[in-house]
Amino acid sequence: MFPLQIAENIYDVGVQDWAVRDFHGYKTERGATYNSYLIMDEKITLIDTVKAPFTEELLANISKVTPLDSIDYIVINHVEPDHSGAMPVLAKACPKAKFYITMQGKKEAIQHYGDIFAFEVVKDGATLNIGKRTLTFASMAMLHWPDSMATYSEHDKILFSNDAFGQHYATSKRFDSEVNQDELFYEAKKYFANILWPYAKLIGNALKKLGGLDIKMIAPSHGVIWTEHIADILRCYSEWGSGVQDGSLVIAYDSMWGGTEKLARAIARGAANAGIVVKVFKMGATPNSTVAAELFTASGFLAGSSTLNCSMLPNMGSLLIYLKGLGAKGKKAAAFGTFGWAGGAQKDMEELLAKSCFDAVEPGFNCKWTPQQAEIEAAEKYGYDFALKLKAE
Known part of the structure; x- marks a missing residue:
């Protein structure tokens, strides 16, 4: 041939x-x-x-x-x-x-x-x-x-x-x-x-x-x-x-016993109700490069993790180190998650987000153990408000 x-x-x-x-x-x-x-x-x-x-x-x-x-x-x-x-x-x-x-x-x-x-x-x-x-x-x-x-x-x-x-x-x-x-x-x-x-x-x-x-x-x-x-x-x-963005929000998370996953879903509902496109990825089931492809043209990023040994879950650490290497500039970002007797995941995620050159690391959302109904509703409101910040850009 x-x-x-x-x-x-x-x-x-x-x-x-x-x-x-x-x-x-x-x-x-x-x-x-x-x-x-x-x-x-x-x-x-x-x-x-x-x-x-x-x-x-x-x-x-x-x-x-x-x-x-x-x-x-x-x-x-x-x-x-x-x-x-x-x-x-x-x-x-x-x-x-x-x-x-x-x-x-x-x-x-x-x-x-x-x-x-x-x-x-x-x-x-x-x-x-x-x-x-x-x-x-x-x-x-x-x-x-x-x-x-x-x-x-x-x-x-x-x-x-x-x-x-x-x-x-x-x-x-x-x-x-x-x-x-x-x-x-x-x-x-x-x-x-x-x-x-x-x-x-x-x-x-x-x-x-x-x-x-x-x-x-x-x-x-x-x-x-x-x-x-x-x-x-x-x-x-x-x-x-030139960094053209499409106004969308990417949410990437990992969850130990399901609490952080509940928050991710609630935040996504709230952001969608504000009228923006939301894409949600569970790490471990999603390659870092897939998240990067979606985040590349998005306007905002939310990283979520349960606390494990006073830090984030390993899959989230892998993603944030990967994004740090790419230098994800020009986007708003924040961290969210759940913790048990001690926190640490949110602080570590925020530090990595800042090192990744995101334009602004916004205040995050965190709660202890499994989120209750009031916290689920607060997470929806958090997602809605974060989406409005993206729309205002």
């Missing part, structure tokens, strides 16, 4: 990882892909590689199009191992190949794999003529590693965008128009929230840099290739990068 030709003399030689379900804490329920693109021109060029366990499959895909030792250039847009894992094997299998990479990428590759490559360091705006085509390299530093760059082929009007515009989404179809649109844009949003959120303020400048390019195709390193919905994903990135 011959690799898919995505444009004239350009082949998709990457792989689908149908089985992966965890990407350093990011739960990939729909799997992932490691995209690699082979350009057949006067100088045969490979754009990006794959995760190390899939190296043999990459080599087999390339060999169906051209002998491995015919490759002249290998462009490494990003050296994180899911992109670069096949580099050491390629260095041996493609003896004449030069590896085009940023200076930061070179340093990281040598540290990770050893000094075994024929590197050509490229700067922002540098070009490489490969025959009919001239490739232009655009620095995308901190989107999402310091070494990151994108590669543009003016001849084909294709942007090989690296992590930008990607999705962890394994599918037998390779183009955006061929897959379920709700799934696609959800996975694109989830990817942005869990990978690019800490660097969202850099998106605007990156889009300006790309704005002068005539782009007919975006070929990312993960997920499907954009052809029909390029304007839509560019608009989404513009909105996501």
